[in-house]
Amino acid sequence: MSEPLLSVRNLHVHYPTEDGVSKAVDGVSFDVPRGRTLAVVGESGSGKSQTMYGMLGLVPQPPGRVFGDGAIFEGEDLLRMSEARRRELRGDRVAMIFQDPMTALNPFLTVERQLTEVLQAHKGLSRKAARAESLEMLRRVGIPDPEGRIDQYPHQFSGGMRQRVMIAMALLCRPALLVADEPTTALDPTIQAQILELLKAMQRELGSSTILITHDLGVVAGTADFVAVMYAGRVVERGTVEEIFAQPRHPYTKGLLASVPRLDAGQKEQLVPIPGQPPDPSRLPSGCPFRARCPEATDRCAAAYPERRVLSEGREVACWAA
Amino acid sequence: MGAYALRRLLGIVPVLLVIFTLSFVLMRAAPGGPFDAEKPVPAEVKRNLELKYHLREPWCEARFLPALARPDLQPAAEKALRAENAWASRGERLCTGVFQYGWLLANYATGDFGPSYKYKDRSVNEFIAAGLPVTIQLGLVAMVFALIIGLAAGLVAAMRHNAWEDHAAMGAALLGISIPNFVLGPVLILVFSLTLFWLPPARWDGWQYMILPGFTLGSVYAAYIARLTRGGMLEVIRQDYVRTARAKGLKERVVILRHALRGGMLPVISYLGPALAGLFTGSIVIERIFNIPGMGRYFVDAALNRDITLAMAVVVVDAIFLLVANLLVDLALGLLDPRVRYDA
Amino acid sequence: MTSTPLAVAGTDETLEDVRGTSLWQDAWRRLKKNRMAVFSAGLLVVMFLFVVAGPWLSPYTFEQQDLAYGAQGPSLAHWFGTDMHGRDLLVRTMHGGRISLLVGLLATFVSLTIGVAYGAISGYFGGKIDAAMMRVVDVLYVIPFMFVVILFLVLFGRSLILLFVALGAVSWLTMARIVRGQVISLKNAEFVDAARASGVGHLGIVFRHLVPNALGSIVVYATLTIPRVMLEEAFLSYLGLGVQPPAASWGLLVADGANSMTFLPHMLIFPGLLLTATLFALNFLGDGLRDALDPRMKT
Numbered sequence: 001m002s003e004p005l006l007s008v009r010n011l012h013v014h015y016p017t018e019d020g021v022s023k024a025v026d027g028v029s030f031d032v033p034r035g036r037t038l039a040v041v042g043e044s045g046s047g048k049s050q051t052m053y054g055m056l057g058l059v060p061q062p063p064g065r066v067f068g069d070g071a072i073f074e075g076e077d078l079l080r081m082s083e084a085r086r087r088e089l090r091g092d093r094v095a096m097i098f099q100d101p102m103t104a105l106n107p108f109l110t111v112e113r114q115l116t117e118v119l120q121a122h123k124g125l126s127r128k129a130a131r132a133e134s135l136e137m138l139r140r141v142g143i144p145d146p147e148g149r150i151d152q153y154p155h156q157f158s159g160g161m162r163q164r165v166m167i168a169m170a171l172l173c174r175p176a177l178l179v180a181d182e183p184t185t186a187l188d189p190t191i192q193a194q195i196l197e198l199l200k201a202m203q204r205e206l207g208s209s210t211i212l213i214t215h216d217l218g219v220v221a222g223t224a225d226f227v228a229v230m231y232a233g234r235v236v237e238r239g240t241v242e243e244i245f246a247q248p249r250h251p252y253t254k255g256l257l258a259s260v261p262r263l264d265a266g267q268k269e270q271l272v273p274i275p276g277q278p279p280d281p282s283r284l285p286s287g288c289p290f291r292a293r294c295p296e297a298t299d300r301c302a303a304a305y306p307e308r309r310v311l312s313e314g315r316e317v318a319c320w321a322a
Numbered sequence: 323m324g325a326y327a328l329r330r331l332l333g334i335v336p337v338l339l340v341i342f343t344l345s346f347v348l349m350r351a352a353p354g355g356p357f358d359a360e361k362p363v364p365a366e367v368k369r370n371l372e373l374k375y376h377l378r379e380p381w382c383e384a385r386f387l388p389a390l391a392r393p394d395l396q397p398a399a400e401k402a403l404r405a406e407n408a409w410a411s412r413g414e415r416l417c418t419g420v421f422q423y424g425w426l427l428a429n430y431a432t433g434d435f436g437p438s439y440k441y442k443d444r445s446v447n448e449f450i451a452a453g454l455p456v457t458i459q460l461g462l463v464a465m466v467f468a469l470i471i472g473l474a475a476g477l478v479a480a481m482r483h484n485a486w487e488d489h490a491a492m493g494a495a496l497l498g499i500s501i502p503n504f505v506l507g508p509v510l511i512l513v514f515s516l517t518l519f520w521l522p523p524a525r526w527d528g529w530q531y532m533i534l535p536g537f538t539l540g541s542v543y544a545a546y547i548a549r550l551t552r553g554g555m556l557e558v559i560r561q562d563y564v565r566t567a568r569a570k571g572l573k574e575r576v577v578i579l580r581h582a583l584r585g586g587m588l589p590v591i592s593y594l595g596p597a598l599a600g601l602f603t604g605s606i607v608i609e610r611i612f613n614i615p616g617m618g619r620y621f622v623d624a625a626l627n628r629d630i631t632l633a634m635a636v637v638v639v640d641a642i643f644l645l646v647a648n649l650l651v652d653l654a655l656g657l658l659d660p661r662v663r664y665d666a
Numbered sequence: 667m668t669s670t671p672l673a674v675a676g677t678d679e680t681l682e683d684v685r686g687t688s689l690w691q692d693a694w695r696r697l698k699k700n701r702m703a704v705f706s707a708g709l710l711v712v713m714f715l716f717v718v719a720g721p722w723l724s725p726y727t728f729e730q731q732d733l734a735y736g737a738q739g740p741s742l743a744h745w746f747g748t749d750m751h752g753r754d755l756l757v758r759t760m761h762g763g764r765i766s767l768l769v770g771l772l773a774t775f776v777s778l779t780i781g782v783a784y785g786a787i788s789g790y791f792g793g794k795i796d797a798a799m800m801r802v803v804d805v806l807y808v809i810p811f812m813f814v815v816i817l818f819l820v821l822f823g824r825s826l827i828l829l830f831v832a833l834g835a836v837s838w839l840t841m842a843r844i845v846r847g848q849v850i851s852l853k854n855a856e857f858v859d860a861a862r863a864s865g866v867g868h869l870g871i872v873f874r875h876l877v878p879n880a881l882g883s884i885v886v887y888a889t890l891t892i893p894r895v896m897l898e899e900a901f902l903s904y905l906g907l908g909v910q911p912p913a914a915s916w917g918l919l920v921a922d923g924a925n926s927m928t929f930l931p932h933m934l935i936f937p938g939l940l941l942t943a944t945l946f947a948l949n950f951l952g953d954g955l956r957d958a959l960d961p962r963m964k965t
Binding site for chain 3: 337340341344345348351496497499500501502504505507508509511512516603606607610611621622625626628633636637640641644645648
Binding site for chain 2: 056058086087088089090091092095096098100103104105106107108109113117118121122153155166169
């Protein structure tokens with residue numbers, strides 16, 4: 001297999017709080033192969049978004065602290081480069097789309113302004129040329145009547161349309177990597193499918209890779225090639241979509257799958273939610289952070305955090321019981 | 323948008339009416355009149371003056387207390403007459419009051435503020451025409467100072483949140499709020515005029531004369547604007563859309579000036595309404611300290627001299643300015659926030 | 667499952683370790699950490715002692731004139747110097763402080779009483795009553811109050827009572843708005859229903875249940891109103907409309923000082939400094955209280 005587009009090793013994102021250090025991301029590693037989609041799955045608070053922010057330099061330091069062994073993207077280490085270089089890459093080679101397009105788009109600026117500034121900043125285009133490109137991209141993402149709408153403000157668009165605008169904004173510079181942070185969570189179910197289809201289509205067209213952050217396993221099944229399951233700031237299991245769905249090894253992964261309705265389940269099978277709550281990142285327990293909710297926990301789980309075991313290429317799990 | 327503006331403009335009228343009426347009642351209720359402090363005046367002259375100022379209305383006299391209508395009635399005799407016919411006297415007063423109100427209102431509506439009580443050959447309009455431009459100039463200079471210093475300080479404080487720049491700027495702002503302008507003014511004069519001889523201490527004869535008074539008047543507002551800007555910017559910087567702007571790889575300067583500033587400025591714009599009100603009030607003292615011939619100083623002199631017509635006119639003019647200024651601020655807010663402008 | 671009893675999910679703590687803190691305890695803790703606010707409070711206490719106890723310790727009274735010592739700068743006999751009539755400035759400053767602080771506190775109290783009652787009633791009853799009451803506030807807001815106050819004082823004489831009432835009347839508007847806002851957001855809470863169900867009448871609910879819960883905002887705003895009102899009194903006294911000589915207030919002393927500042931700068935500087943310091947401390951404390959009670963605003 002060729003070099004992964006992005007290779008993250010042992011990433012940490014810490015915040016100081018009144019009660020000590022909050023470890024939002026506590027040693028995360030994963031790879032994103034070229035032209036493929038990696039889904040990062042977990043409950044809210046598991047550190048999925050913080051991993052991306054930390055990697056891209058969007059975590060304000062101070063008060064936060066981002067460090068790790070490396071985040072190699074197209075041959076450069078995101079963690080060690082200058083902020084100026086990172087800024088060059090952001091929006092150009094790596095683009096991000098966010099969960100709620102209503103708050104993620106600037107309500108005081110026109111859509112045109114928010115689109116053209118990306119091209120002006122990274123490609124040095126004139127305003128006119130940037131506008132033309134933006135119109136074309138709006139058309140590609142499926143916005144009807146782009147000429148009429150490009151000068152409008154975000155609040156004049158519907159939710160699904162706003163998300164398309166965000167996607168257009170992210171793809172303007174033809175990035176190699178698209179990070180989509182829960183892109184469909186804030187949308188109607190009917191629109192969700194359309195947006196996911198759009199993302200898949202654009203990825204095929206550009207040959208780019210995607211990191212898809214989600215807590216919805218249904219979305220994972222439909223769009224992802226690889227999966228990384230996160231809990232309490234760490235990756236607890238990794239693998240291809242088929243491996244994860246067919247043979248989950250980590251009890252958390254199993255729990256997630258059991259709590260999601262599946263078409264192939266029998267009528268009598270019950271949905272089993274995982275009891276309890278995820279831990280507070282500033283008060284992580286000793287040993288495995290999942291043990292309080294884990295049906296397979298043993299004494300060993302309280303003693304030390306489980307080692308990461310590599311089962312095969314790209315297949316890992318961090319669990320004493322697995 | 324235009325309809326809204328029109329509605330607001332029309333809405334000013336009733337408020338002005340209330341203010342006008344309140345001032346008028348105050349004026350009528352106040353003891354004293356145009357003549358008290360001066361040497362006694364012959365009865366006929368007094369009566370003519372009273373007729374001129376509409377303090378006497380022949381129709382009312384005839385209706386309630388005809389005995390008043392004698393041109394040679396002495397003050398003592400008048401007093402006795404009123405005491406004897408208490409109810410008729412009250413009736414006549416009320417009637418005259420109503421007439422005076424009507425007359426004054428009609429005059430005000432056409433922009434004539436009547437003759438001054440104290441300077442009988444000058445009209446109030448003359449004073450206003452002389453004083454208003456000066457006060458407006460002073461106010462503008464103060465506002466410009468306040469905006470420049472305040473915005474800059476607030477921006478720096480927000481950008482260097484919790485660093486020494488932040489604490490210094492906010493400390494200075496708090497000091498600006500706490501030093502009364504009548505303390506700051508004399509102190510500045512003491513230092514810059516009387517000790518260093520850099521700037522003139524008083525009067526209004528050129529641009530150098532505007533610096534100390536403008537700064538003194540504007541300092542409080544600079545302080546408030548700095549605090550509001552900092553607060554607004556800190557609030558905005560946490561917003562998702564600022565994170566998006568950074569995620570797009572835009573330069574920090576662009577993120578702040580193009581994306582954050584617009585939202586962060588809103589509290590400052592809202593504040594401009596009350597700020598302008600305060601500027602007017604503050605000019606009363608500033609004009610006194612620096613001996614500036616503006617409306618504020620005329621007002622105090624008028625009040626102290628019992629020149630009621632002048633005082634009342636100043637109150638009404640001030641109110642007009644305030645109401646219009648508030649309207650403009652509201653319109654500006656509407657224009658700046660597209661969510662308000664294009665209500666779907 | 668591990669055998670720890672009552673384990674809080676996912677951590678090593680037991681329920682005993684997780685102690686709750688009330689809003690006030692939290693706020694107090696935060697306030698104590700704010701060194702400048704604590705310093706300001708200390709300064710205010712010192713100032714209070716200075717103006718209240720000071721005159722008793724001074725060998726002079728505030729009206730005692732000693733023309734032989736007229737118009738001198740600070741000296742061992744007169745720590746703040748004397749004014750043109752030979753009166754000791756130190757004791758006059760202390761007296762002035764008494765009046766200024768007294769006026770500030772009383773006028774704030776007036777403003778508080780009117781504002782809280784008005785705002786609470788308006789917010790609680792809502793509907794047309796609220797709309798009408800707020801309309802009145804809106805109109806009053808626009809009236810250039812200082813002008814009216816000045817006119818009042820000039821035309822009807824300069825009494826101290828009128829001063830209190832006038833100053834209090836000017837600042838209750840914002841207090842009313844703040845309290846109304848709080849009451850509106852609280853009036854649908856469960857404890858209100860509970861009170862109503864146990865038979866408490868309207869006024870009882872408003873004043874015994876809703877207002878105490880809005881106490882945080884009220885305290886903060888009251889602390890910030892005191893310096894504003896003191897400033898207005900000083901302003902009026904400066905114009906000659908407030909406190910009358912031979913009594914003194916800081917505003918009056920500053921006015922005197924400004925008039926003679928070319929040759930007697932100490933007359934301006936001392937009272938000016940004390941007035942500014944007190945206002946500064948009050949403002950800082952008010953800010954600190956606000957940050958302590960509503961930490962969201964700070965970061």
